[in-house]
Amino acid sequence: MKIAISSEGKDLDSNVDARFGRTPFFVIVDINSNDFYAIENSKNFNAAQGAGIQSAQNIVNQGVAVVITGNCGPKAYKVLSESNIKIACAAGITVKTAIEHYKNGMLELMGTANVAGHW
Amino acid sequence: MKIAIASGKGGTGKSTLAINVAYLLTRNKISVCLKDCDVEEPNCHIFIREGRSNIEKAEVAIPKIDNNLCVNCNKCVDLCAYNALAKVPGKVLVFSDLCHSCGGCTMICPVGAITEISKEIGLIKNKRTQKLQLITGELKIGEAKSPPLIKKVKAYPVNSKLQIIDCPPGTACPAVSAIKDTDHVWLVTEPTPFGLHDLDLIVKVVRKLGISHSIIINKSGYNDNIIETYAQQEAIPIITRIPMDLKIIQTYSAGGLIIDIFPEYTSYFEPLINFVKEKIH
Numbered sequence: 001m002k003i004a005i006s007s008e009g010k011d012l013d014s015n016v017d018a019r020f021g022r023t024p025f026f027v028i029v030d031i032n033s034n035d036f037y038a039i040e041n042s043k044n045f046n047a048a049q050g051a052g053i054q055s056a057q058n059i060v061n062q063g064v065a066v067v068i069t070g071n072c073g074p075k076a077y078k079v080l081s082e083s084n085i086k087i088a089c090a091a092g093i094t095v096k097t098a099i100e101h102y103k104n105g106m107l108e109l110m111g112t113a114n115v116a117g118h119w
Numbered sequence: 120m121k122i123a124i125a126s127g128k129g130g131t132g133k134s135t136l137a138i139n140v141a142y143l144l145t146r147n148k149i150s151v152c153l154k155d156c157d158v159e160e161p162n163c164h165i166f167i168r169e170g171r172s173n174i175e176k177a178e179v180a181i182p183k184i185d186n187n188l189c190v191n192c193n194k195c196v197d198l199c200a201y202n203a204l205a206k207v208p209g210k211v212l213v214f215s216d217l218c219h220s221c222g223g224c225t226m227i228c229p230v231g232a233i234t235e236i237s238k239e240i241g242l243i244k245n246k247r248t249q250k251l252q253l254i255t256g257e258l259k260i261g262e263a264k265s266p267p268l269i270k271k272v273k274a275y276p277v278n279s280k281l282q283i284i285d286c287p288p289g290t291a292c293p294a295v296s297a298i299k300d301t302d303h304v305w306l307v308t309e310p311t312p313f314g315l316h317d318l319d320l321i322v323k324v325v326r327k328l329g330i331s332h333s334i335i336i337n338k339s340g341y342n343d344n345i346i347e348t349y350a351q352q353e354a355i356p357i358i359t360r361i362p363m364d365l366k367i368i369q370t371y372s373a374g375g376l377i378i379d380i381f382p383e384y385t386s387y388f389e390p391l392i393n394f395v396k397e398k399i400h
Contacts, residue, residue, distance in 0.1 A: 047202060048201075049201060049202060049217055050201060050202020050214065050217050053202045053203075053205050053217070054202045056205065057205045057206065060205075060206070075214055075217075078212060079205045079207055079212060082207040082208070082210070083207040083208055
Protein backbone atom coordinates (compact mmCIF):
# COMPACT_ATOMS: atom_id res chain seq x y z
CA MET A 1 0.00 0.00 0.00
CA LYS A 2 1.32 3.43 -0.95
CA ILE A 3 1.08 6.57 1.17
CA ALA A 4 1.74 10.12 -0.07
CA ILE A 5 3.06 12.66 2.41
CA SER A 6 3.23 16.40 1.67
CA SER A 7 6.84 17.20 2.50
CA GLU A 8 9.30 20.07 2.70
CA GLY A 9 12.03 17.81 1.26
CA LYS A 10 12.60 14.67 -0.77
CA ASP A 11 13.42 12.09 1.91
CA LEU A 12 12.06 10.44 5.03
CA ASP A 13 13.86 12.86 7.39
CA SER A 14 12.14 15.89 5.85
CA ASN A 15 9.38 17.63 7.74
CA VAL A 16 5.75 17.16 6.76
CA ASP A 17 4.56 20.31 4.94
CA ALA A 18 1.26 21.55 6.39
CA ARG A 19 0.10 22.65 2.92
CA PHE A 20 -1.38 20.10 0.58
CA GLY A 21 -1.88 21.93 -2.73
CA ARG A 22 1.24 24.06 -2.48
CA THR A 23 3.63 21.62 -0.84
CA PRO A 24 7.02 21.58 -2.63
CA PHE A 25 7.24 17.74 -2.65
CA PHE A 26 5.26 14.61 -2.05
CA VAL A 27 7.16 11.66 -0.63
CA ILE A 28 5.50 8.41 -1.76
CA VAL A 29 6.17 5.48 0.55
CA ASP A 30 5.26 1.83 0.04
CA ILE A 31 4.59 0.78 3.62
CA ASN A 32 4.96 -2.91 2.82
CA SER A 33 8.47 -2.69 1.37
CA ASN A 34 9.48 0.70 2.91
CA ASP A 35 10.64 1.81 -0.57
CA PHE A 36 10.07 5.48 -1.20
CA TYR A 37 10.45 8.14 -3.88
CA ALA A 38 9.67 11.85 -4.11
CA ILE A 39 7.68 13.75 -6.71
CA GLU A 40 8.16 17.45 -7.23
CA ASN A 41 5.11 19.64 -6.91
CA SER A 42 6.74 22.87 -8.12
CA LYS A 43 4.23 23.40 -10.93
CA ASN A 44 1.38 23.53 -8.44
CA PHE A 45 3.48 25.37 -5.89
CA ASN A 46 3.37 28.29 -8.33
CA ALA A 47 -0.10 27.73 -9.84
CA ALA A 48 -2.37 30.77 -10.10
CA GLN A 49 -5.37 28.69 -9.09
CA GLY A 50 -6.47 25.10 -8.59
CA ALA A 51 -3.23 23.95 -6.91
CA GLY A 52 -5.15 21.66 -4.57
CA ILE A 53 -7.10 20.04 -7.41
CA GLN A 54 -4.02 19.43 -9.51
CA SER A 55 -1.96 18.14 -6.57
CA ALA A 56 -4.79 15.78 -5.73
CA GLN A 57 -4.90 14.66 -9.36
CA ASN A 58 -1.17 13.83 -9.21
CA ILE A 59 -1.73 11.84 -6.04
CA VAL A 60 -4.62 9.95 -7.66
CA ASN A 61 -2.36 9.16 -10.61
CA GLN A 62 0.28 7.71 -8.25
CA GLY A 63 -2.20 5.09 -7.08
CA VAL A 64 -1.87 5.84 -3.38
CA ALA A 65 -4.39 4.77 -0.74
CA VAL A 66 -3.64 7.38 1.91
CA VAL A 67 -2.47 11.00 2.02
CA ILE A 68 -0.80 12.49 5.08
CA THR A 69 -0.88 16.29 5.16
CA GLY A 70 -1.63 19.26 7.42
CA ASN A 71 -4.46 21.07 5.69
CA CYS A 72 -6.78 20.07 2.89
CA GLY A 73 -9.31 22.40 1.23
CA PRO A 74 -12.73 21.45 -0.15
CA LYS A 75 -11.74 21.00 -3.82
CA ALA A 76 -8.71 18.81 -3.10
CA TYR A 77 -10.82 16.89 -0.59
CA LYS A 78 -13.45 16.28 -3.25
CA VAL A 79 -10.91 14.86 -5.73
CA LEU A 80 -9.27 12.63 -3.09
CA SER A 81 -12.49 11.39 -1.52
CA GLU A 82 -14.05 10.64 -4.94
CA SER A 83 -10.96 8.50 -5.53
CA ASN A 84 -11.42 6.69 -2.18
CA ILE A 85 -8.15 8.06 -0.83
CA LYS A 86 -8.04 8.54 2.93
CA ILE A 87 -6.58 11.75 4.33
CA ALA A 88 -4.68 11.66 7.61
CA CYS A 89 -3.71 14.79 9.51
CA ALA A 90 -0.12 15.52 10.60
CA ALA A 91 2.17 18.54 10.96
CA GLY A 92 5.41 19.47 12.70
CA ILE A 93 6.92 15.99 12.49
CA THR A 94 9.16 14.18 10.01
CA VAL A 95 7.85 12.04 7.19
CA LYS A 96 9.30 8.96 8.89
CA THR A 97 7.54 9.73 12.20
CA ALA A 98 4.30 10.52 10.37
CA ILE A 99 4.34 7.06 8.76
CA GLU A 100 5.01 5.37 12.10
CA HIS A 101 2.19 7.35 13.68
CA TYR A 102 -0.12 6.35 10.85
CA LYS A 103 0.75 2.68 11.18
CA ASN A 104 0.06 2.89 14.92
CA GLY A 105 -3.31 4.51 14.32
CA MET A 106 -2.24 7.75 15.96
CA LEU A 107 -3.22 10.10 13.12
CA GLU A 108 -6.71 11.48 12.86
CA LEU A 109 -8.51 10.90 9.55
CA MET A 110 -10.20 13.91 7.97
CA GLY A 111 -13.91 13.37 7.40
CA THR A 112 -14.21 16.68 5.58
CA ALA A 113 -12.02 19.54 4.36
CA ASN A 114 -10.34 21.16 7.35
CA VAL A 115 -9.66 24.56 5.77
CA ALA A 116 -11.79 26.86 3.61
CA GLY A 117 -11.36 27.07 -0.13
CA HIS A 118 -9.89 30.13 -1.74
CA TRP A 119 -9.28 31.40 -5.23
CA MET B 120 -14.93 56.61 -27.82
CA LYS B 121 -14.79 55.14 -24.35
CA ILE B 122 -13.81 57.08 -21.25
CA ALA B 123 -13.19 55.16 -18.02
CA ILE B 124 -13.76 56.71 -14.62
CA ALA B 125 -11.44 54.92 -12.22
CA SER B 126 -9.70 55.29 -8.87
CA GLY B 127 -7.53 53.06 -6.75
CA LYS B 128 -9.43 54.07 -3.63
CA GLY B 129 -13.12 53.37 -3.13
CA GLY B 130 -15.50 56.19 -2.25
CA THR B 131 -13.71 58.93 -4.16
CA GLY B 132 -16.87 59.81 -6.11
CA LYS B 133 -16.60 57.85 -9.38
CA SER B 134 -20.30 57.09 -9.73
CA THR B 135 -21.40 60.56 -8.65
CA LEU B 136 -19.11 62.06 -11.26
CA ALA B 137 -20.08 59.56 -13.92
CA ILE B 138 -23.80 60.19 -13.61
CA ASN B 139 -23.47 63.99 -13.48
CA VAL B 140 -21.11 64.08 -16.45
CA ALA B 141 -23.32 61.73 -18.45
CA TYR B 142 -26.42 63.90 -17.87
CA LEU B 143 -24.51 67.07 -18.65
CA LEU B 144 -23.28 65.58 -21.91
CA THR B 145 -26.82 64.75 -23.03
CA ARG B 146 -27.85 68.26 -22.07
CA ASN B 147 -25.10 69.41 -24.46
CA LYS B 148 -26.74 67.23 -27.16
CA ILE B 149 -23.95 64.67 -27.04
CA SER B 150 -25.35 61.15 -27.13
CA VAL B 151 -23.77 59.03 -24.41
CA CYS B 152 -24.25 55.62 -22.84
CA LEU B 153 -23.18 55.14 -19.24
CA LYS B 154 -21.99 51.63 -18.39
CA ASP B 155 -21.80 50.70 -14.72
CA CYS B 156 -18.99 48.15 -14.56
CA ASP B 157 -18.74 48.24 -10.77
CA VAL B 158 -20.62 44.95 -10.93
CA GLU B 159 -20.16 43.95 -7.31
CA GLU B 160 -21.88 47.11 -6.11
CA PRO B 161 -23.49 48.94 -9.04
CA ASN B 162 -24.95 52.24 -7.84
CA CYS B 163 -25.46 54.54 -10.84
CA HIS B 164 -29.06 53.35 -11.31
CA ILE B 165 -30.00 54.78 -7.91
CA PHE B 166 -29.60 58.28 -9.35
CA ILE B 167 -32.05 57.46 -12.17
CA ARG B 168 -35.49 56.91 -10.70
CA GLU B 169 -37.45 57.20 -13.93
CA GLY B 170 -37.79 54.51 -16.55
CA ARG B 171 -37.77 50.75 -16.44
CA SER B 172 -34.95 48.29 -16.98
CA ASN B 173 -34.88 45.53 -19.52
CA ILE B 174 -33.16 42.69 -17.65
CA GLU B 175 -31.14 39.91 -19.27
CA LYS B 176 -29.27 37.03 -17.69
CA ALA B 177 -25.51 37.09 -18.19
CA GLU B 178 -24.19 33.60 -18.76
CA VAL B 179 -20.89 31.87 -19.42
CA ALA B 180 -20.30 28.41 -20.86
CA ILE B 181 -18.99 25.62 -18.66
CA PRO B 182 -18.35 21.98 -19.60
CA LYS B 183 -20.73 19.14 -18.86
CA ILE B 184 -19.20 15.68 -18.99
CA ASP B 185 -21.05 12.56 -20.10
CA ASN B 186 -19.15 10.01 -18.04
CA ASN B 187 -20.76 7.13 -19.97
CA LEU B 188 -19.09 8.33 -23.18
CA CYS B 189 -15.75 9.24 -21.53
CA VAL B 190 -12.89 6.94 -22.58
CA ASN B 191 -10.53 8.04 -19.77
CA CYS B 192 -7.99 9.57 -22.15
CA ASN B 193 -7.33 12.47 -19.75
CA LYS B 194 -6.87 14.94 -22.63
CA CYS B 195 -9.32 17.46 -21.17
CA VAL B 196 -7.69 17.35 -17.72
CA ASP B 197 -4.21 17.76 -19.20
CA LEU B 198 -5.33 20.64 -21.40
CA CYS B 199 -7.10 22.74 -18.75
CA ALA B 200 -4.77 25.59 -17.81
CA TYR B 201 -7.01 26.59 -14.91
CA ASN B 202 -7.05 23.23 -13.09
CA ALA B 203 -10.84 23.19 -13.34
CA LEU B 204 -11.04 19.48 -14.21
CA ALA B 205 -9.91 16.35 -12.37
CA LYS B 206 -10.13 12.68 -13.35
CA VAL B 207 -11.19 10.34 -10.59
CA PRO B 208 -12.31 6.71 -10.93
CA GLY B 209 -15.45 6.58 -13.06
CA LYS B 210 -15.79 10.29 -13.79
CA VAL B 211 -14.33 13.68 -14.56
CA LEU B 212 -15.01 16.33 -11.91
CA VAL B 213 -15.77 19.90 -13.05
CA PHE B 214 -14.91 22.79 -10.71
CA SER B 215 -16.97 25.42 -12.47
CA ASP B 216 -15.81 28.40 -10.39
CA LEU B 217 -12.27 27.86 -11.71
CA CYS B 218 -13.41 27.52 -15.35
CA HIS B 219 -12.55 30.42 -17.67
CA SER B 220 -14.96 29.23 -20.42
CA CYS B 221 -12.20 28.78 -23.00
CA GLY B 222 -13.99 25.81 -24.62
CA GLY B 223 -10.73 23.87 -25.01
CA CYS B 224 -11.93 20.71 -23.23
CA THR B 225 -15.01 20.48 -25.48
CA MET B 226 -12.82 20.78 -28.56
CA ILE B 227 -10.13 18.30 -27.53
CA CYS B 228 -12.44 15.49 -26.37
CA PRO B 229 -12.06 12.76 -29.04
CA VAL B 230 -15.44 11.13 -28.36
CA GLY B 231 -17.74 14.12 -27.89
CA ALA B 232 -18.31 13.40 -24.20
CA ILE B 233 -18.11 17.10 -23.33
CA THR B 234 -20.82 19.61 -24.15
CA GLU B 235 -21.17 23.19 -23.01
CA ILE B 236 -23.91 24.33 -20.69
CA SER B 237 -24.72 27.83 -19.46
CA LYS B 238 -23.95 29.10 -16.01
CA GLU B 239 -25.56 32.33 -14.84
CA ILE B 240 -22.99 34.81 -13.46
CA GLY B 241 -25.25 37.82 -13.05
CA LEU B 242 -27.62 40.23 -14.75
CA ILE B 243 -27.29 42.95 -17.34
CA LYS B 244 -29.86 45.71 -16.96
CA ASN B 245 -30.56 48.06 -19.82
CA LYS B 246 -32.31 51.26 -18.75
CA ARG B 247 -33.18 53.88 -21.30
CA THR B 248 -34.79 57.15 -20.34
CA GLN B 249 -35.39 60.12 -22.60
CA LYS B 250 -32.15 61.59 -21.38
CA LEU B 251 -29.80 58.71 -20.94
CA GLN B 252 -29.08 55.04 -21.53
CA LEU B 253 -27.57 53.13 -18.61
CA ILE B 254 -26.21 49.59 -18.86
CA THR B 255 -25.63 47.98 -15.47
CA GLY B 256 -23.85 44.73 -14.66
CA GLU B 257 -24.90 43.03 -11.45
CA LEU B 258 -22.77 40.11 -10.31
CA LYS B 259 -24.53 37.11 -8.80
CA ILE B 260 -23.88 36.75 -5.07
CA GLY B 261 -21.16 34.19 -4.47
CA GLU B 262 -19.77 34.34 -8.00
CA ALA B 263 -15.97 34.23 -7.75
CA LYS B 264 -14.97 36.17 -10.86
CA SER B 265 -16.33 39.53 -12.01
CA PRO B 266 -14.24 40.14 -15.20
CA PRO B 267 -16.41 37.90 -17.44
CA LEU B 268 -19.47 40.01 -16.54
CA ILE B 269 -17.54 43.29 -16.86
CA LYS B 270 -16.47 42.24 -20.38
CA LYS B 271 -20.09 41.47 -21.29
CA VAL B 272 -21.28 44.86 -20.05
CA LYS B 273 -18.54 46.59 -22.06
CA ALA B 274 -19.40 44.59 -25.17
CA TYR B 275 -23.16 45.22 -24.80
CA PRO B 276 -24.20 46.87 -28.07
CA VAL B 277 -25.44 50.46 -27.81
CA ASN B 278 -26.15 53.19 -30.33
CA SER B 279 -24.10 55.96 -28.72
CA LYS B 280 -20.57 56.29 -30.02
CA LEU B 281 -19.53 57.78 -26.69
CA GLN B 282 -19.45 55.50 -23.66
CA ILE B 283 -18.60 56.38 -20.08
CA ILE B 284 -17.36 53.37 -18.12
CA ASP B 285 -17.84 53.58 -14.34
CA CYS B 286 -15.09 51.26 -13.05
CA PRO B 287 -14.77 49.31 -9.82
CA PRO B 288 -12.17 50.60 -7.35
CA GLY B 289 -8.90 48.76 -6.87
CA THR B 290 -6.05 47.78 -9.16
CA ALA B 291 -6.54 44.06 -9.83
CA CYS B 292 -8.51 42.06 -12.42
CA PRO B 293 -11.94 43.76 -12.04
CA ALA B 294 -10.51 47.29 -12.36
CA VAL B 295 -8.18 46.27 -15.20
CA SER B 296 -11.01 44.56 -17.12
CA ALA B 297 -13.08 47.74 -16.88
CA ILE B 298 -10.26 50.14 -17.82
CA LYS B 299 -8.74 48.03 -20.61
CA ASP B 300 -9.44 49.11 -24.21
CA THR B 301 -10.75 52.54 -23.26
CA ASP B 302 -9.44 55.71 -24.90
CA HIS B 303 -8.89 57.81 -21.81
CA VAL B 304 -9.11 57.39 -18.04
CA TRP B 305 -10.31 60.02 -15.61
CA LEU B 306 -8.67 59.18 -12.31
CA VAL B 307 -10.86 60.40 -9.46
CA THR B 308 -9.03 61.08 -6.25
CA GLU B 309 -9.45 63.00 -3.02
CA PRO B 310 -6.80 65.21 -1.43
CA THR B 311 -5.97 62.92 1.48
CA PRO B 312 -2.95 60.66 2.12
CA PHE B 313 -5.26 57.74 1.34
CA GLY B 314 -6.39 59.25 -1.94
CA LEU B 315 -2.80 59.99 -2.94
CA HIS B 316 -1.52 56.53 -2.07
CA ASP B 317 -4.16 54.74 -4.11
CA LEU B 318 -3.97 57.28 -6.95
CA ASP B 319 -0.32 56.34 -7.36
CA LEU B 320 -1.30 52.66 -7.60
CA ILE B 321 -3.93 53.22 -10.29
CA VAL B 322 -1.57 55.52 -12.24
CA LYS B 323 0.86 52.59 -12.43
CA VAL B 324 -1.95 50.40 -13.77
CA VAL B 325 -3.07 52.80 -16.51
CA ARG B 326 0.56 53.39 -17.52
CA LYS B 327 1.06 49.66 -17.86
CA LEU B 328 -2.09 49.53 -20.00
CA GLY B 329 -0.75 52.45 -22.04
CA ILE B 330 -3.90 54.59 -21.79
CA SER B 331 -3.86 58.40 -21.59
CA HIS B 332 -5.19 59.75 -18.32
CA SER B 333 -5.95 62.83 -16.28
CA ILE B 334 -6.80 63.53 -12.65
CA ILE B 335 -10.05 64.79 -11.16
CA ILE B 336 -9.73 66.04 -7.58
CA ASN B 337 -13.00 65.46 -5.79
CA LYS B 338 -13.68 66.83 -2.28
CA SER B 339 -11.21 69.54 -3.22
CA GLY B 340 -10.18 72.57 -1.16
CA TYR B 341 -8.44 71.58 2.03
CA ASN B 342 -5.24 69.74 1.15
CA ASP B 343 -5.06 69.85 -2.66
CA ASN B 344 -1.32 70.48 -2.70
CA ILE B 345 -0.49 66.83 -1.97
CA ILE B 346 -2.23 65.80 -5.20
CA GLU B 347 -0.91 68.84 -7.09
CA THR B 348 2.70 68.06 -6.15
CA TYR B 349 2.25 64.45 -7.24
CA ALA B 350 0.55 65.42 -10.52
CA GLN B 351 3.36 67.83 -11.32
CA GLN B 352 6.06 65.26 -10.54
CA GLU B 353 4.34 62.66 -12.68
CA ALA B 354 3.34 65.14 -15.40
CA ILE B 355 -0.36 64.20 -15.25
CA PRO B 356 -2.88 66.99 -15.97
CA ILE B 357 -5.51 67.85 -13.36
CA ILE B 358 -8.59 68.30 -15.49
CA THR B 359 -10.98 69.64 -12.85
CA ARG B 360 -11.75 69.93 -9.15
CA ILE B 361 -15.09 69.34 -7.46
CA PRO B 362 -15.17 71.20 -4.15
CA MET B 363 -15.75 69.75 -0.70
CA ASP B 364 -19.09 71.48 -0.30
CA LEU B 365 -21.94 70.75 2.07
CA LYS B 366 -24.54 71.31 -0.67
CA ILE B 367 -22.92 68.67 -2.87
CA ILE B 368 -22.73 66.24 0.02
CA GLN B 369 -26.39 66.79 0.89
CA THR B 370 -27.43 66.33 -2.73
CA TYR B 371 -25.43 63.13 -3.04
CA SER B 372 -26.79 61.83 0.27
CA ALA B 373 -30.33 62.20 -1.06
CA GLY B 374 -29.41 60.44 -4.31
CA GLY B 375 -29.84 63.64 -6.32
CA LEU B 376 -28.00 65.07 -9.31
CA ILE B 377 -25.72 67.97 -8.47
CA ILE B 378 -26.19 69.56 -11.90
CA ASP B 379 -29.98 69.49 -11.50
CA ILE B 380 -30.23 70.92 -8.02
CA PHE B 381 -27.38 73.42 -8.22
CA PRO B 382 -27.05 74.42 -11.89
CA GLU B 383 -24.34 76.91 -10.93
CA TYR B 384 -22.11 73.95 -10.06
CA THR B 385 -22.08 72.70 -13.64
CA SER B 386 -19.01 74.87 -14.12
CA TYR B 387 -16.97 72.28 -12.21
CA PHE B 388 -17.94 69.68 -14.81
CA GLU B 389 -17.45 71.94 -17.85
CA PRO B 390 -13.77 70.98 -18.38
CA LEU B 391 -14.86 67.34 -18.72
CA ILE B 392 -17.55 68.23 -21.27
CA ASN B 393 -15.03 70.32 -23.21
CA PHE B 394 -12.54 67.47 -23.12
CA VAL B 395 -15.15 65.16 -24.68
CA LYS B 396 -16.15 67.73 -27.29
CA GLU B 397 -12.54 68.15 -28.36
CA LYS B 398 -12.04 64.40 -28.61
CA ILE B 399 -15.12 63.64 -30.65
CA HIS B 400 -14.85 66.53 -33.09
